[in-house]
Amino acid sequence: MSNLTILRTYAQKADPSSLSPSILFTHSDQFLTIFDAYPKAIFHFLVLPRTASTVSGYITSTRSSSASDAALTMADFSNLRSLLKHPRAKEVLDDFKREAEEVKEKIVEEMMGRYGFKWDLWIGFHAVPSMEHIHLHIISSDLCAPSLKNKKHYNSFHPKEGFFLHLDEVLDLFEGGSSTTTKLPLSPSQYEAILKRPLACFKCHSEMKNMPTLKKHLQEEWEKQKEREKCLRVEKNATGDKRKRDTDELEMRDGAGDNSKHSRKEE
DNA sequence: GTTCTAGAAC
DNA sequence: GTTCTAGAAC
Numbered sequence: 617m618s619n620l621t622i623l624r625t626y627a628q629k630a631d632p633s634s635l636s637p638s639i640l641f642t643h644s645d646q647f648l649t650i651f652d653a654y655p656k657a658i659f660h661f662l663v664l665p666r667t668a669s670t671v672s673g674y675i676t677s678t679r680s681s682s683a684s685d686a687a688l689t690m691a692d693f694s695n696l697r698s699l700l701k702h703p704r705a706k707e708v709l710d711d712f713k714r715e716a717e718e719v720k721e722k723i724v725e726e727m728m729g730r731y732g733f734k735w736d737l738w739i740g741f742h743a744v745p746s747m748e749h750i751h752l753h754i755i756s757s758d759l760c761a762p763s764l765k766n767k768k769h770y771n772s773f774h775p776k777e778g779f780f781l782h783l784d785e786v787l788d789l790f791e792g793g794s795s796t797t798t799k800l801p802l803s804p805s806q807y808e809a810i811l812k813r814p815l816a817c818f819k820c821h822s823e824m825k826n827m828p829t830l831k832k833h834l835q836e837e838w839e840k841q842k843e844r845e846k847c848l849r850v851e852k853n854a855t856g857d858k859r860k861r862d863t864d865e866l867e868m869r870d871g872a873g874d875n876s877k878h879s880r881k882e883e
Numbered sequence: 884g885t886t887c888t889a890g891a892a893c
Numbered sequence: 894g895t896t897c898t899a900g901a902a903c
Contacts, residue, residue, distance in 0.1 A: 619903090620884065654884075746884045765885095766898075774894065826892095 623749040630668045641799035647715040659756035667693055681794035691873035693750050696741045700799055706790050712752050733845040738775055740782040771811045774818050779810040799858050804822055808822045
């Protein structure tokens with residue numbers, strides 16, 4: 617099932633809801649979001665632009681084209697590099713951004729429901745993707761998952777190494793007027809070299825000997841974060857309870873006609 | 884992208 | 894002897 621063009625077959629579906637719920641997370645007229653089949657973090661989704669030849673998708677036979685409105689072809693959606701060569705790249709990336717923000721809200725809801733707190737979601741492209749059809753990763757900032765197995769996996773999602781291209785940074789390429797001549801700063805082989813760099817924790821920056829050591833360390837970092845969030849919630853509740861007690865107290869005093877000394881410093 | 888596995892590293 | 898990596902095959 618895991619061939620290199622599977623994403624394209626999803627993107628071409630006229631009716632995404634025909635996809636299994638174990639694959640499809642959500643969809644709109646222009647995008648569909650699927651669960652990554654081999655998640656590299658607790659939450660890991662792929663946002664794909666739809667290319668079905670329907671009125672709503674990006675590639676349409678009925679679209680009225682003008683000079684400033686060049687048609688997008690399947691080849692333009694091959695990857696980020698090919699998309700960036702198209703005059704409408706910025707438009708598509710802005711659409712990606714809007715869609716990702718909506719998907720992010722849904723994921724945050726899920727985080728709150730399952731964990732009681734939310735943590736960062738990284739949104740970006742791989743500089744050199746392995747699978748056909750452009751796909752935007754939305755991945756939670758824990759990198760704790762069984763499918764994260766080797767150095768290439770890890771470095772490809774490290775938020776600072778440079779292989780993972782944050783969507784906002786890609787959009788920044790369009791700043792400064794030039795909306796057509798934008799391109800990625802490095803060559804594919806330069807990006808691939810990043811994947812071979814030593815393993816460094818993205819949180820504390822310490823270098824790890826090998827993958828088993830790194831994975832153990834990441835798990836510990838995640839456990840620490842969960843513990844911190846748990847403490848924060850207890851503190852928050854305590855503050856909430858205290859506020860409530862203070863309010864009750866004030867109401868009692870007010871009721872008794874005592875309006876003096878209401879002020880109290882927050883902690 | 885994953886799986887498999889030879890041989891390097893320990 | 895076992896663990897781990899990395900390259901070939903798919």
